[in-house]
Amino acid sequence: MATAALRFPPCLSSRAAPTTTAATCTRRTASATLRVAAQPESASASAPTSTPDAPPEFSPPAGFAPPVPKRFAVKDGQLASVAGAALALPFRLGTGLFVLGYSVSLVSADKIPPDQYSLEFLGLKVKETSKIDQCRRPEKPIEIYEFEGCPFCRKVREMVSVLDLDVLFYPCPQKGPTFRPKVLEMGGKKQFPYMVDPNTGVAMYESDAIIKYLADTYGDGTVPIMLSLGLFTTITAGLAMIWRVWKGSSYTVSKLPPQPIEIWAYEGSPFCKIAREALVELELPHLLHRLCSWQPQATGNFQETWPFPGALYRGS
């Protein structure tokens, strides 16, 4: 197991006292430090780190053995769930699998730096490129209030994946006691998705408006075709979830962690969907990290924690 100290604005100190607006949260200057760790079942919590500006620390705990690589397989009993979650791929034609302007080409091996991971094919290397490195990146994570089973929310999540954005998700499942009332307080109605961008002070409802705003602000202004077909987009976003229609929509009693959980995921993955359904039902705020792995400068914590991409929050 490796551990890493990461810092968040102290947005969530208790369920009783969530921030009332995104601005409140991001205006604070102090940073709370939390420790994330890959969690073998026997792992015990580590002590929190101290100085706010200290660089992240990584050290395997005593006795940690890296997992032995295994052939890809779906866990026993999970096939139906994964197949159901994978339905989104044909219905949405893979929207949310690839970032803006993604393309691949085969190049000679010397065109890829030796320390950069790349698939090999017929003696050539696969070079991946995108337009994301030409796009503006938000300094602070965008905040989105939504729930997994909502087709309008799915559209916005797909755009987030296309733009490879870090987003702080506040789950709002039906009967969720914490963030639904907060949306009513901030925006005046309980309608989802609701987006707050602490970088620009913009807050808005309406999935299509949010998608356009994100494309204009953090993309090149273009909205993928599958997100710009009006009713067809919404219907296919609903069909994408039809096999798991009850998942990720209703609240399960839970304990709110003092800090958001961190997750590295993207909308096109059926495995990520299943994990997010659970996060939403438990109403657990989670910071979703971008995954653009072929751009070292853009990967942030992903590379730092790469041996443990599923690393979850461990409270201090």
Ligand SMILES: N[C@@H](CCC(=O)N[C@@H](CS)C(=O)NCC(=O)O)C(=O)O
């Ligand atoms: N036109 C809106 C429709 C959003 C909408 O109807 N969302 C539903 C959830 S799928 C909602 O907020 N329902 C009220 C509720 O869940 O309480 C949009 O595109 O964002």
